[in-house]
Amino acid sequence: xxxxxxSPRHEVTEMGQEVTLRCKPISGHDYLFWYRQTMMxxxxxxxxxxxxxxxxxSGMPEDRFSAKMPNASFSTLKIQPSEPRDSAVYFCAxxxxxxxxxxxxxxxxxxxxxx
Amino acid sequence: RKEVEQDPGPFNVPEGATVAFNxxxxxxxxxxxxxxxxxxxxxxxLLMSVYSSGNEDGRFTAQLNRASxxxxxxxxxxxxxxxxxxxxxxxxDSWGKFQFGAxxxxxxxx
Numbered sequence: 448x449x450x451x452x453x454s455p456r457h458e459v460t461e462m463g464q465e466v467t468l469r470c471k472p473i474s475g476h477d478y479l480f481w482y483r484q485t486m487m488x489x490x491x492x493x494x495x496x497x498x499x500x501x502x503x504x505s506g507m508p509e510d511r512f513s514a515k516m517p518n519a520s521f522s523t524l525k526i527q528p529s530e531p532r533d534s535a536v537y538f539c540a541x542x543x544x545x546x547x548x549x550x551x552x553x554x555x556x557x558x559x560x561x562x
Numbered sequence: 563r564k565e566v567e568q569d570p571g572p573f574n575v576p577e578g579a580t581v582a583f584n585x586x587x588x589x590x591x592x593x594x595x596x597x598x599x600x601x602x603x604x605x606x607x608l609l610m611s612v613y614s615s616g617n618e619d620g621r622f623t624a625q626l627n628r629a630s631x632x633x634x635x636x637x638x639x640x641x642x643x644x645x646x647x648x649x650x651x652x653x654x655d656s657w658g659k660f661q662f663g664a665x666x667x668x669x670x671x672x
Contacts, residue, residue, distance in 0.1 A: 478658045489664040490606070490649070503659065538605055542658055549594050549653060551660065553605035 451554035472541030585650030594653030
């Protein structure tokens with residue numbers, strides 16, 4: 448299996464621009480998570496989906512952030528408009544409840560810089 | 563108070579030595595516990611799950627103390643390749659929802 452695939456790996460944009468991050472979970476996994484990691488705040492859960500349905504978005508910072516999962520193999524995290532304080536590494540992770548192990552597998556992350 | 567707290571370190575460890583560190587958690591209802599490892603500029607990866615009775619995986623030993631609400635990780639015979647940040651992960655009240663600690667940095671020196 449290719450693992451969780453995220454794109455782009457790096458994104459540099461200017462304040463005010465729209466940013467879209469993409470994630471393909473491991474095939475067969477029914478949970479998908481979006482995290483943000485910064486030096487100051489560590490790894491924060493933004494939102495997670497179960498069977499493509501958003502379950503908990505309480506970690507989404509504000510209305511500028513939105514996430515979708517139109518099907519089992521694709522999810523997006525969008526920031527519009529972006530701000531310098533959004534600069535961080537954004538990770539997507541997926542897991543499979545059926546194996547009972549509760550292990551999350553992470554993608555390589557998208558390193559976002561907002562200038 | 564953070565839900566999961568770790569000593570950030572760094573723990574500077576001579577190669578071949580033993581290092582141990584803890585993580586405390588605040589939610590007494592937590593049911594699942596893990597240690598993840600994160601290398602510099604890489605994604606977190608599962609190191610090991612932590613079971614109630616404690617468990618070993620090679621040179622790594624994890625313990626859970628529910629009464630005092632902490633988990634521990636011990637690394638024996640440290641290798642240079644053990645240098646990383648170790649993230650304490652605690653499962654919350656919803657399946658799949660984790661709380662991550664900020665990580666403990668371990669630096670193994672020759």
